[in-house]
Amino acid sequence: xxxxxxxxxxxxxxxxxxxxxxxxxxxxxxxxxxxxxxxxxxxxxxxxxxxxxxxxxxxxxxxxxxxxxxxxxxxxxxxxxxxxxxxxxxxxxxxxxxxxxxxxxxxxxxxxxxxxxxxxxxxxxxxxxxxxxxxxxxxxxxxxxxxxxxxxxxxxxxxxxxxxxxxxxxxxxxxxxxxxxxxxxxxxxxxxxxxxxxxxxxxxxxxxxxxxxxxxxxxxxxxxxxxxxxxxxxxxxxxxxxxxxxxxxxxxxxxxxxxxxxxxxxxxxxxxxxxxxxxxxxxxxxxxxxxxxxxxxxxxxxxxx
Amino acid sequence: xxxxxxxxxxxxxxxxxxxxxxxxxxxxxxxxxxxxxxxxxxxxxxxxxxxxxxxxxxxxxxxxxxxxxxxxxxxxxxxxxxxxxxxxxxxxxxxxxxxxxxxxxxxxxxxxxxxxxxxxxxxxxxxxxxxxxxxxxxxxxxxxxxxxxxx
Numbered sequence: 364x365x366x367x368x369x370x371x372x373x374x375x376x377x378x379x380x381x382x383x384x385x386x387x388x389x390x391x392x393x394x395x396x397x398x399x400x401x402x403x404x405x406x407x408x409x410x411x412x413x414x415x416x417x418x419x420x421x422x423x424x425x426x427x428x429x430x431x432x433x434x435x436x437x438x439x440x441x442x443x444x445x446x447x448x449x450x451x452x453x454x455x456x457x458x459x460x461x462x463x464x465x466x467x468x469x470x471x472x473x474x475x476x477x478x479x480x481x482x483x484x485x486x487x488x489x490x491x492x493x494x495x496x497x498x499x500x501x502x503x504x505x506x507x508x509x510x511x512x513x514x515x516x517x518x519x520x521x522x523x524x525x526x527x528x529x530x531x532x533x534x535x536x537x538x539x540x541x542x543x544x545x546x547x548x549x550x551x552x553x554x555x556x557x558x559x560x561x562x563x564x565x566x567x568x569x570x571x572x573x574x575x576x577x578x579x580x581x582x583x584x585x586x587x588x589x590x591x592x593x594x595x596x597x598x599x600x601x602x603x604x605x606x607x608x609x610x611x612x613x614x615x616x617x618x619x620x621x622x623x624x625x626x627x628x629x630x631x632x633x634x635x636x637x638x639x640x641x642x643x644x645x646x647x648x649x650x651x652x653x654x655x656x657x658x659x660x661x662x663x664x665x666x667x668x
Numbered sequence: 669x670x671x672x673x674x675x676x677x678x679x680x681x682x683x684x685x686x687x688x689x690x691x692x693x694x695x696x697x698x699x700x701x702x703x704x705x706x707x708x709x710x711x712x713x714x715x716x717x718x719x720x721x722x723x724x725x726x727x728x729x730x731x732x733x734x735x736x737x738x739x740x741x742x743x744x745x746x747x748x749x750x751x752x753x754x755x756x757x758x759x760x761x762x763x764x765x766x767x768x769x770x771x772x773x774x775x776x777x778x779x780x781x782x783x784x785x786x787x788x789x790x791x792x793x794x795x796x797x798x799x800x801x802x803x804x805x806x807x808x809x810x811x812x813x814x815x816x817x818x819x
Contacts, residue, residue, distance in 0.1 A: 632804075
């Protein structure tokens with residue numbers, strides 16, 4: 364009897380050790396983080412709009428220059444609870460003013476905070492992990508030029524099991540995958556550029572792809588960009604694959620035009636949370652919008668479920 | 669050719685308006701507000717086509733299109749009665765009924781902006797582009813809060 368209790372204790376300790384190792388935060392290699400202070404702020408502005416940082420980190424309803432004040436506060440409802448976007452303005456007290464370039468890159472590309480804990484994947488580092496380090500460096504250079512906002516962070520409102528950040532290491536091991544999503548079999552530079560923008564900084568799949576594991580997992584690659592129920596509540600997230608029931612009838616020019624102007628080919632307009640995304644996208648250069656459109660025409664069509 | 673295009677523009681805008689007006693009698697608020705929005709989309713397509721040079725510029729047709737939008741913006745508000753958010757095929761967001769004042773203010777702004785565009789009577793595709801800039805933002809400003817996508 365005594366022996367079996369001892370065995371159980373040993374097993375529990377072993378399991379705890381294994382858990383600790385499996386969930387340890389993984390940081391970027393120093394060869395990557397060493398580049399972070401050589402970014403170009405002007406180029407970084409384009410990365411900023413592509414990445415949609417303002418949609419969560421600026422105040423709700425912010426327009427124009429207000430989108431550059433990244434004090435946080437946007438509430439994002441998910442199956443795990445409500446996430447409240449933090450302050451990522453260069454304020455040293457309440458924002459990220461004391462971060463180094465390496466801190467920033469580890470946050471964006473690995474979802475690891477400067478003190479070594481995991482960020483929740485409400486922060487779409489699961490897509491940003493595909494970004495080119497030089498783009499992250501440019502973005503960092505731009506972020507440092509933004510106005511500091513003094514606003515203390517609020518706690519997320521999560522159900523108990525999700526409060527344990529360490530467990531996210533396991534989630535990352537299971538669901539974080541930095542490989543390209545679609546095997547495009549093409550060398551068309553526009554399509555490949557579009558793939559980078561959509562699968563990486565644009566993080567379109569975070570909303571437009573349903574998730575595995577009852578909505579708690581990663582993107583369901585078999586239904587890539589095919590939309591699904593809106594996890595924020597009412598309505599659906601549209602299917603944006605070239606299926607006839609989705610964007611099949613849209614030309615590449617229609618898609619690029621929609622991102623630029625907010626109007627569909629039938630002159631319906633963009634709505635809901637996509638309004639903010641479209642206003643970010645309207646900042647992009649025309650050839651990047653054309654590249655996104657070319658990629659969306661090139662991916663496998665997925666029929667309505 | 670120019671006359672033909674003008675007639676076509678006028679006819680499509682007017683037919684949209686008539687469909688909207690005719691549906692007043694049917695008293696199905698969901699159908700009526702949908703017809704109204706479709707009329708706006710049609711009219712918006714006409715002026716945007718002209719501004720981009722895809723359709724020959726026609727000053728009368730442009731004003732007619734803004735008039736169609738102005739008419740809808742001033743009348744569509746009555747087709748959102750209490751409880752009509754429950755219809756199966758509506759894309760109207762519950763936010764309309766939670767914030768009726770905000771919704772009505774958005775419609776009033778749309779009405780004022782289209783009235784200004786009619787007043788301006790754009791005389792060139794460039795001017796039409798400016799008028800469109802004044803009016804076009806209303807669509808997404810309202811759809812951002814007060815519409816939900818369905819399928």
